[in-house]
Amino acid sequence: MTLREKVRTELSGSAIPFIAFGIALNLTVGQITIALKIPLYLDSIGTILVAVLVGPYAGIITGSFANLMAAAFGNPTMMFFIPVVIVIGAFTGFLANIGWFKRWYLCVLGGILQGILAAIVSAPISSYLFGGTMMAGTDALVYFFRAMGNNILTSVFYQGLTSDPVDKTVSYLIVFFLVKNLPLRLVSKFKGASNVVS
Amino acid sequence: MRLAIPDKLSFVLLAWTCAFLLPWQFNIPFIVLLVLLAFTFNPFKPVTASARTYFSRFTIYAILLVFVLVGVNGLLLREGPVRFRFIVLDFYDAGLTYGLTVSVRLILLSLSVLVFFASTHFQDFAKYLQSLGLPRSFVSIILLSMFFLEQLPHRITQVFTAQEARGAPVRAGIVARSRAFFLILSPLVLSSIVESVERGVALELRGYHLLRTNKDIRQDQPTSRVWRFAFLTLSSIIIILSVIHWLSN
Amino acid sequence: MALELAISEFSFQYWKDSPRALTNVSLTIAPGSVCALLGPTNSGKTTLLHAITGILGSHHRDAIASGQIRVGDDAFTPLPDRVLFPTVGLTLQDPYYQISGLCDTVVEEISLTLETLDIHGSDIPSRVMALLDKLGLSHLAHRKPSTLSGGELQRVALANILVAQPPILLLDEPSNSLDGTSLRRFASIVCGLKGSTTMVVADYQLELAILTADQFVIMDGGKIIFSGDRVQFIGNLSRFRALLPVGLLEQTLRSIPDSTLRKRIMMTIGIR
Numbered sequence: 059m060t061l062r063e064k065v066r067t068e069l070s071g072s073a074i075p076f077i078a079f080g081i082a083l084n085l086t087v088g089q090i091t092i093a094l095k096i097p098l099y100l101d102s103i104g105t106i107l108v109a110v111l112v113g114p115y116a117g118i119i120t121g122s123f124a125n126l127m128a129a130a131f132g133n134p135t136m137m138f139f140i141p142v143v144i145v146i147g148a149f150t151g152f153l154a155n156i157g158w159f160k161r162w163y164l165c166v167l168g169g170i171l172q173g174i175l176a177a178i179v180s181a182p183i184s185s186y187l188f189g190g191t192m193m194a195g196t197d198a199l200v201y202f203f204r205a206m207g208n209n210i211l212t213s214v215f216y217q218g219l220t221s222d223p224v225d226k227t228v229s230y231l232i233v234f235f236l237v238k239n240l241p242l243r244l245v246s247k248f249k250g251a252s253n254v255v256s
Numbered sequence: 257m258r259l260a261i262p263d264k265l266s267f268v269l270l271a272w273t274c275a276f277l278l279p280w281q282f283n284i285p286f287i288v289l290l291v292l293l294a295f296t297f298n299p300f301k302p303v304t305a306s307a308r309t310y311f312s313r314f315t316i317y318a319i320l321l322v323f324v325l326v327g328v329n330g331l332l333l334r335e336g337p338v339r340f341r342f343i344v345l346d347f348y349d350a351g352l353t354y355g356l357t358v359s360v361r362l363i364l365l366s367l368s369v370l371v372f373f374a375s376t377h378f379q380d381f382a383k384y385l386q387s388l389g390l391p392r393s394f395v396s397i398i399l400l401s402m403f404f405l406e407q408l409p410h411r412i413t414q415v416f417t418a419q420e421a422r423g424a425p426v427r428a429g430i431v432a433r434s435r436a437f438f439l440i441l442s443p444l445v446l447s448s449i450v451e452s453v454e455r456g457v458a459l460e461l462r463g464y465h466l467l468r469t470n471k472d473i474r475q476d477q478p479t480s481r482v483w484r485f486a487f488l489t490l491s492s493i494i495i496i497l498s499v500i501h502w503l504s505n
Numbered sequence: 506m507a508l509e510l511a512i513s514e515f516s517f518q519y520w521k522d523s524p525r526a527l528t529n530v531s532l533t534i535a536p537g538s539v540c541a542l543l544g545p546t547n548s549g550k551t552t553l554l555h556a557i558t559g560i561l562g563s564h565h566r567d568a569i570a571s572g573q574i575r576v577g578d579d580a581f582t583p584l585p586d587r588v589l590f591p592t593v594g595l596t597l598q599d600p601y602y603q604i605s606g607l608c609d610t611v612v613e614e615i616s617l618t619l620e621t622l623d624i625h626g627s628d629i630p631s632r633v634m635a636l637l638d639k640l641g642l643s644h645l646a647h648r649k650p651s652t653l654s655g656g657e658l659q660r661v662a663l664a665n666i667l668v669a670q671p672p673i674l675l676l677d678e679p680s681n682s683l684d685g686t687s688l689r690r691f692a693s694i695v696c697g698l699k700g701s702t703t704m705v706v707a708d709y710q711l712e713l714a715i716l717t718a719d720q721f722v723i724m725d726g727g728k729i730i731f732s733g734d735r736v737q738f739i740g741n742l743s744r745f746r747a748l749l750p751v752g753l754l755e756q757t758l759r760s761i762p763d764s765t766l767r768k769r770i771m772m773t774i775g776i777r
């Protein structure tokens with residue numbers, strides 16, 4: 059199958075409105091985490107949900123469009139992290155395709171791997187473009203690692219390792235239980251139904 | 257005077273070229289120019305009320321960014337002479353320069369993107385992409401997500417109040433709050449998935465074919481290509497000069 | 506041009522272990538007439554309509570189906586596996602979802618249907634406006650679709666489909682969001698389409714059916730338990746007391762004290 063055909067099969071049926079929902083969810087989930095004072099971003103939940111229920115290409119589209127729209131609606135720096143969300147969409151879709159979203163412990167393992175991968179991809183961006191300063195509480199950790207004698211890239215990567223695996227594991231588990239609670243009749247409407255039910 | 261989307265995009269490209277290739281001293285005037293344009297020059301003025309608020313938020317962000325980046329790196333990057341001393345803190349030259357370089361580059365990169373999107377309706381941008389050959393389903397995704405974006409915050413508030421009324425521990429410990437997060441997300445996702453499925457069916461029932469491209473979308477007015485030509489030429493000149501400069505070192 | 510719709514011995518199961526949603530459904534609807542498909546919830550009305558449109562066949566590839574569905578001269582055994590729009594048009598049970606969410610005005614929303622069918626031309630705006638006029642929607646032409654009320658949405662959803670002039674039109678519970686006045690207006694729209702369009706109106710209420718239908722079909726548990734014309738239907742009404750809100754209709758009619766007025770009303774809605 060050519061790439062175009064693969065994308066076409068993923069984008070049929072309910073996928074289009076669902077991807078749109080995933081994008082909107084990525085962009086609004088912060089509203090809930092802030093209101094509940096949850097110390098995680100969880101802003102890939104929409105991408106992960108779509109990647110699991112539809113597939114990797116749909117996940118890539120969800121993530122990159124969400125960041126593009128975040129940039130368009132007042133957060134231009136989100137634009138630079140599009141490579142990271144592409145990796146998240148692709149890797150999650152891959153894990154779902156090999157059945158890792160059927161068991162909660164595989165989700166934990168997958169979340170940790172995903173977190174490490176995200177830390178690897180985002181470190182060069184955060185260090186080169188942002189000098190390791192994201193203007194967030196986590197910057198303190200970056201400065202700590204730097205004061206210990208590491209260079210910026212390494213420090214940013216270490217900091218990513220302390221937060222990304224937690225964030226992604228929690229996101230993976232949330233998506234796992236969300237999907238598990240969905241009626242079979244709904245799940246069966248999606249291309250990735252076989253990713254989550256046997 | 258009008259600038260079409262491709263003109264503005266070439267301007268962003270010019271800004272990015274400068275951001276990556278020119279030293280920070282050159283880029284500060286560019287940033288000032290961008291700010292001036294956004295406030296005085298029609299094609300770059302924000303098109304919606306919310307777009308105007310992006311600028312005040314970004315200004316605060318940018319100012320803090322410069323202070324933190326310059327300050328922290330001045331302290332941590334201990335190379336070259338000490339530029340100045342603040343009580344017991346020594347600020348080193350190399351760190352200060354690095355902080356300035358990074359913050360000016362980042363501000364120019366982001367500000368140009370911000371100005372572009374603030375001065376362009378996102379729908380127009382989507383239609384422009386479509387006229388370049390982006391499949392129509394992608395454009396539909398963009399338009400539909402704007403539809404969901406309008407509805408979701410409202411629905412979140414609704415579910416939130418409903419859960420609070422049922423006694424979801426919104427003001428309790430972290431475990432209870434995580435549970436509350438799930439209790440809010442779950443009905444939201446369920447109803448939105450139902451809605452996605454129904455909307456998908458409805459679109460199909462109207463003969464909506466997927467991944468077809470519409471290249472024949474008319475641009476509203478043919479505009480002159482002078483501007484994009486100028487911006488692109490300028491970018492190329494900067495790139496060539498930088499390469500020459502780099503080779504001669 | 507209206508087409509004949511014929512369904513013969515059609516059975517359908519969503520998947521292997523689920524109960525049959527439809528069992529041996531046979532039904533022929535003459536070109537240009539209106540068939541009321543009545544039945545309580547879960548009786549299989551939506552399933553049957555979705556089967557005719559092709560959406561069921563294209564979405565549920567591992568469903569179990571048998572029989573035949575014939576649309577005009579095209580016979581599908583057992584059911585169409587692609588969406589037959591614009592030959593067959595369907596308005597959904599919930600009109601809110603039939604608004605695409607892609608458009609800023611009602612006119613654009615309706616034109617979107619033509620656009621997806623690759624129908625272009627300078628007469629499109631006037632064609633859309635004429636249709637809006639016919640449906641009594643002209644005043645909404647430039648409103649944002651997501652801000653409309655239920656009854657308005659119902660008619661815009663109908664316009665979305667009608668603009669393509671489908672020879673077969675299926676309406677899934679159109680009276681859900683209609684009150685007395687708008688119901689009668691909707692009924693007159695349906696009657697106005699008779700002759701040029703073959704229509705199926707699925708409903709669990711009787712009003713719209715009585716006001717519009719030539720043929721009455723009652724379903725229960727996925728089976729057709731009655732099929733007949735208006736006279737036969739009215740004559741047998743009391744049999745379906747348990748399935749349909751029959752009492753309500755009788756009550757309304759009987760509560761009219763003036764016997765001449767009662768007769769006149771019964772005449773206008775076609776009960777002799």
Ligand SMILES: Nc1ncnc2c1ncn2[C@@H]1O[C@H](COP(=O)(O)OP(=O)(O)OP(=O)(O)O)[C@@H](O)[C@H]1O
Pocket residue numbers: 243519520523526544545546547548549550551552553598709
């Ligand atoms: N997607 C589906 N997957 C599995 N079973 C389904 C599905 N949709 C409907 N059913 C089942 O098929 C049967 C018929 O349902 P259908 O929706 O056609 O009834 P209906 O007459 O339209 O009811 P209502 O008046 O509530 O709309 C029901 O038992 C229902 O549970």
Ligand SMILES: [Mg+2]
Pocket residue numbers: 550551552598677
């Ligand atoms: Mg139904």
